[in-house]
Each structure stands twice: as C-alpha cells, then as structure tokens.
Amino acid sequence: MERIVCKFGGSSLAGAQEFKRVKEIVKADPRRRVVVVSAPGKSKEEPFKVTDMLLMCAQLASAGFRYDEIFEQIANRFRSLCLELELSLDIEKLIDEVNQHISSGASAASCASRGEYMCAQLMADYLGWPFIDAADLFLFSSETELNEEETYRRIKERLSSFEKAVVPGFYGAMSDGTLTTFRRGGSDITGSLLAAGLEATLYENWTDVPGLLMADPKIVKDAKPMRYMTYPELRELSYMGAKVLQEDAVFPISKTGIPLQIRSTLLPEDPGTLISENGVQSGVVTGIAVKKNFRVFTLEKTKMREDKGFLRKLLSVFESNRVTVEGTPTGIDSVSVIVSEEQLTGKLDKIMEEVRMYCHPQRLTTQPGLALVVVVGKGMIRKKGVAAKVFTSLANADINIRMISQGSSELSILVGVENEDADSAVAALYETFKGE
C-alpha cells in the first residue's frame, strides 16, 4: 500500500481557512493516509502560538497563580474552529480534560503537548479519520530519550492496521504514561519517525514556504527555491546554518532512504523541494549557506610533522574541554584549529594554556571573527570550472579570503571570510550560480 505521511506546521493550522486548505490537500491524493499536525500557530488574526500559551499556563499553574484568562483564549480558539468547521466532537469535554491536566501539576512539556493533542482531534473529526494518540506510539525511556526500537515496533503494529489516521506531533509518553516532548525537531520528528516506521512512499512536510531556498532570504531577497536535493546536501547546508528541518527530524527518513518533500500549503500546486537519497541533478550548485563567529587557533612549530602525534595531542586538548573542532587546515610547519566561538565561553585561556603545555608550539595565535561560507552541490568539486567560478565571484565582489577548504565528501567548497564580508559573499555566490 502506497502511503504518504503528511505533516502540517502550526502556521498551516492557524484557523478554519487553514484547516480547509489542509483538507483539500489531503483529499487531493488518496496516498496521503497519515496526517501529523502541530498545534495552531500564529496568523494575522492570532497573535500567539497555542503552544506558547499552554507553556505560560503551565508556568503560572506551577507557581500557584491563576491561568484561566490565558487558558480561556486557547479554549476559545478551539471553540471557534469547531464552530466554523461545523465539527461534531465534544469540544467542552476536551477543553475540560486539558484544563484538568494543567491544574493537576503536569510538567511544562506535558502541558505544552496538549496543543497538538487537541488540534489532531479536531483534524481527525474534520477529515472523518481515526485519531491515534502519539502517547500510544512514541515510547520515551526518559524525559528526553526516545526508545526508537519499541517506537518503531508500536508504529508498525498499531498504525499499519488503519487505512487512514491523524496523529498529533511533538510528544510521546514514558512507560508510566507521563507525557514528554521531543526536545529538538518537534512535530517534524514525529512525522519523520512515522514515515520511517511505516516505510512510507514519501514524507511530505507542509509549511508556509515554497520549499528550501538556495540562500537565506534575509541575505538574498527573492532567493529561488531548490527543486531537488540529496540528503547529504541538505545535511551540509543545514549544518552550516541554512534554516531547514532540524537534523533529528531528517535522520530517520534519510537513514531509511524515504524521500522528503517540503511544500507550501499556500501554493499547493508548487512542487516545493524534493529531497532524496541520490537526487535528481538540476543545477550545479544546490545551495549556499553561511555560519559566522568561528575562532581560529594557529600553531607554528618547525618540523611539526616529525612528531607524528602532534595533531592528535592538539585535538585531545579540545576534546577534553568538550569543544567540537570544525576543521584543522594543515600547513607544513603550522596547523589551525577552527571552532565556533560560542563553545569557548570561559574556556579560551585554559585551552591556550593547555595547547602551550602539551604541544610546545613556537608560536600560538588566535583570531576571532571568521565566517564559513559553504557552496553545496553534489559532485561539484569534480566539475570543471565550478571552483573557478566560486573564486572569481568572490574576487569580483571584493571579498578577501581567509581560508579555503573542501569537505572530504566532494559536495561542497568551504571558504573562510571575515564575519563582516559573509553576507556579501553569499549574495555574490547566489548571483553567480542562480541561473545554472
């Protein structure tokens, strides 16, 4: 049985109009059998996300304050939805249940999850499909740790007997029934795990943007969307700061080779971005991303290479300080270590001291303010002229290069520039490659 798992984000569920649009989309393809919903988000009419309001309620309740004014807003939002969509479900009973859950002293995460819980019940009623509680599928072994094996077993066992189903995103339960939520990735990860567990044909992630853009729209206005992409490309771009699905949400489907399509409910005819294992080659460069605020440590030591353990000793200093090393460009008598500045808070002096102690460099310098710009495209490094275009583009834009590297994966070129040149670099590269 062909099965598409569709996940709809909060902005696609903000009001009755949005619910109607979702229904149209779902009904348009009979393979769309599993719908995952977030909690209703912001819209022109609604200034708050339901989840944020629930968190406020939980906070007030746990401190012993009244939360009824805020809760009433949440309740009214769901009441209006039922009214406008002419739903038959007993909304007052549902609202009471959630209110009692909050007042019973449930954890903040547990309270926050009730937005998805209610939303999914409304959507199930609206579509005329069964509601399957995420608490019965997603088993957490602790507040933060999912028991993946058992979760997949339950998804297979309990969900595959249903031809259609609506599942709330974002949460699961521990073995004692206590609710908890995914720390990173939210409802996206729910959909991804369902798609993987059901061996779905496709995981559709419906948002309010027409797919992934070739560059950050804050830097490049009207950046064009990418039609096709591979998982390794996605990962490279997302690691380097592109706003895409949270990594944990991509992992289950990329691991099982299920394609992911990111589409916009506002443009349901638009194919959005299709991400798959091997992809369809559309352009030379798939995307451009940038991450700022790296710091470079440079060690100079003559005949460094004769000490075969030099690099290992150097890396062990960063490891023991729990700092992830981004890269280690190596010269003949020098080596640099690139790390993100944020990891170094309160550790810089200690690391400098330890590097001096264990590695005895003749010279040790450190420089902040490096931005890493990544140009991603499957196999681009082997394509004649691509590297030339990258550097000609940067030269024409008057950008000084501090560093060049290229991932071992042959799908990206990494260029280090000054923080303040980073945006111009992205803009220049976008202009160069957008037409290809």
Next chain:
Amino acid sequence: MERIVCKFGGSSLAGAQEFKRVKEIVKADPRRRVVVVSAPGKSKEEPFKVTDMLLMCAQLASAGFRYDEIFEQIANRFRSLCLELELSLDIEKLIDEVNQHISSGASAASCASRGEYMCAQLMADYLGWPFIDAADLFLFSSETELNEEETYRRIKERLSSFEKAVVPGFYGAMSDGTLTTFRRGGSDITGSLLAAGLEATLYENWTDVPGLLMADPKIVKDAKPMRYMTYPELRELSYMGAKVLQEDAVFPISKTGIPLQIRSTLLPEDPGTLISENGVQSGVVTGIAVKKNFRVFTLEKTKMREDKGFLRKLLSVFESNRVTVEGTPTGIDSVSVIVSEEQLTGKLDKIMEEVRMYCHPQRLTTQPGLALVVVVGKGMIRKKGVAAKVFTSLANADINIRMISQGSSELSILVGVENEDADSAVAALYETFKGE
C-alpha cells in the same frame, strides 16, 4: 665585521677553470670571508665525482680488494689541479695521507669525506687563506647526530679569530676523533651551520643553476628563476617536492634569520634567488610544486561530530603505525586522511582494519593516485583574485579537481588532482602566474 659565508658545490670545483672562477667571485667582495667547499664534481672532462670514487675505494678496501687504480684517478685529478693552478702545497704528502687513511680500514663515510678535505686544502692554498679542518669544528655525538651546541661554541671560539678561512664541507668528527659525515644536506649544511654560528651577514650558496626556479624545469622548460623568497615559502615548496636545498641545511640559517642567496658560478653577475625571513615581494606567486602518489582514506559516519574524540582516535591509528598524516579535510559527516603511499608498504590492511575497529565508520574507502599541487606566495590567499586565477587556470586546462585545501599559513593553496594530471596542472599554473 660583515661576513659572508660562501659555499661552492662540486660542479663549481670540477677543474682548474672552475677554481679560477671561484677565486674571482670570492675576491670580488671583501665581505666573503669564509669559503666552504664540496669535493670536485663531474664536468665535461671528468665523468666521476671525487666523492663517489672515494666511496668505491672504501668499499674495495673493506672487502680486501685493491683500490689503487681508482685512487690513482683521484690523485691525478688533484695533481692536475695543483699544476694548473700553480699551487705550492705538498700534494704528494696529502695524497699519501688520504691513501693511508683508506687502507687503515676507516669507515666509508670517513673515506668519502677526504674529497672535501683535499679540495679545501687546495682552495686555501690558491686563495692564500688559512685552512681550518671541519673535524675541529663539527662535533658529532654519534655517527649521525651532531652536537649542535658544542659545534656552535667551537665555531665561535676557533673560527672568529680568523679574518678569512677555507673550511671543507660534509664532515665532522666524534669526540674520539673518528670522522663522520652529515647524512642529509652534505656541504650545504656545513655552510649553513658556519653562517649561523658566526652570525654571518649572508650565506651564499653557489651552484650551477641561476637560483631557484618557479617550477620544475622537467615539467616547465625554461621555468624562470625566482628573485626573492621567504623561508616559509621555501619550506613549503621544498616540502612539496621542489628541488632546493635539503631542509636540514636551511634550518640553521632560517632559525637565526640569516638570509640565503642561491647563485650560479656560471653567471656571477646574476643575483640568483635571495631567501630571507620576510622577503621582498616581487610577484604574487613565488613558486609551484607538486608531489605525487598520495592515498586518501575517507570515512563516513553520521553524526561523527557528536563524538568529540573521533578525529583524535582516527589519527592515533596512523600515529601508532608510524605514518605521517599530510592533511585531514573534514566534511560534516565525513573526514579524509591523506598520507603518502610510500609510507603504507605492508601497512594498508592493518590500518584499514584498525580504523574500522576504533572508529566504526559506516563507510570506509581508500583511493590511491592523488597528486598535491601547491601554489606558494606569501599572503596570496588574502589577495583578491588569486584563488580565482588558480582555479580558472586549472579549469581552462581541463583538469579535474579532487580536493582543495589551504595551508593554515595563508601562503599557499593546495589542490589535489589525479597523478596523471599533475604535470599539466603545474604547467597551466606556471603559464598563468609567470608574468605576475
């Protein structure tokens, strides 16, 4: 007192004509006070190097064979020199002394050193300068290990009282008087240590080529010489296979900041190449070199970065197998290790096995046949357009790029290409940068 240490190579001392040229050069600048000589080398008239003939004598003698025929050739060569240069020294006494040294069962190294010993005595006589035996200056703590501290002390103490001196290159003595030679660098290292010990103004290295060439003349016919260069540039080029002074010979002067000038006795008016600490910027690119036969190991492992010790563990495998790692280009979920193939003889399977065992990669591949082409120029990486030119040049020459890296030192760009493309890459880059 300004002092230039001049070292003359074997081809600059092959016959009487060459001796005359050396004298002219030495006398042309009164600051040239210390002359270091190699043993007479090959020339049109002389098919053998004196050193090689001495080694043959030593070999024959140690096996109990007669060596007089070969020794007579050596003797005659020095006799002719004395005759043609009208020297007054007792050449027969010198020849006898060396003959007895060989027949006494001295080591091969000790016998080989007698070429420099005799040559320096002739040169001292010809210039009218004192001969200072290297055995009294260069103290070895073992057959291969120089006692640098004591050597510098002796150079300062014994040599600085002489206004002029001729010193034989290549050898020194252990504390019991046994002669031994420098394993790498030969007479070049003698001159370098003398220059450093005497805090000379300049170390002149006179050869038969007009300085260092911008690219290997075997690849680029008529490659032009470089006028200026810095020590770090020299080191980068020499490490990457450019034929220049042996590294051990450069180290003493580069460490003390004494400039090195490489000049040709055939073109004494030509300034050759001047290498100094900071250099004089002449062109954007100083030189281009290539080293072939590297092997790349590529590991893929999802979420590799979450294991902060991953890279360290990987490097420790190579370290424990005593393999020097050239570089570690790092991607998001993958890392490559570049090592020279020659180091891997008999170790490849073991290393692959250990990498699998300690690092648990999802995928481990290895590929031979990588050549590393280096483009060297101080500060070039920050210069607008240089990187663009490098890659445009390679693209126009139809060369596929396998890897890009850039030394942490900002003075080079390293490009990995297939072995078979390496020469075309050097030629293309030379054409691009020769005019700048």
